[in-house]
Amino acid sequence: DQQVKQNSPSLSVQEGRISILNCDYTNSMFDYFLWYKKYPAEGPTFLISISSIKDKNEDGRFTVFLNKSAKHLSLHIVPSQPGDSAVYFCAASAPYNNNDMRFGAGTRLTVKP
């Protein structure tokens, strides 16, 4: 029962360009969506979140877009930096859902100098 999907296992971009990471979900009850970044040998680090009542949230170089009708969200990183190279997880939670936050399988982003 994979309710959150990240269909691209990997993404490679040039330094300074835009990175776009995508995520699809199936549960229309999700009301919070989050992005996490994970470096090797470390736990996931919270990046940015968005409530389902919004369609965009911005924090510095990171912007998350939510398209509820398409059940799709994306993370934009502009400009991309080599230090952004990591695995990015999309996550979602629903009210009254056992506090079970669902994660996608992750997308490995490589930013080339």
Place this chain on the structure above:
Amino acid sequence: DAGVTQSPTHLIKTRGQQVTLRCSPISGHKSVSWYQQVLGQGPQFIFQYYEKEERGRGNFPDRFSARQFPNYSSELNVNALLLGDSALYLCASSMGPRTGHSPLHFGNGTRLTVT
């Protein structure tokens, strides 16, 4: 400020044994969640505790149990270990009881290997 701390960092156990993993949340955080991450997959929810009460349980067998102490630290216990329990076990803390609304802050995990 110290982040979420987990111990031990690595552990090797034999099938059938029992294991206890420990977690200390960020100071001021009253919620602790446990996740299992298998290679190539995202973290999968095991338990959530808030104010020492279980608030959520994922789809894991009864061999998995947890508890939260008065200082908000937590332990995850796994009995009768199977090879398939080999994974990275992540602990996360948050301010409030509702995950998502209060973002999870993860520790670096405990790598459990069952042989």
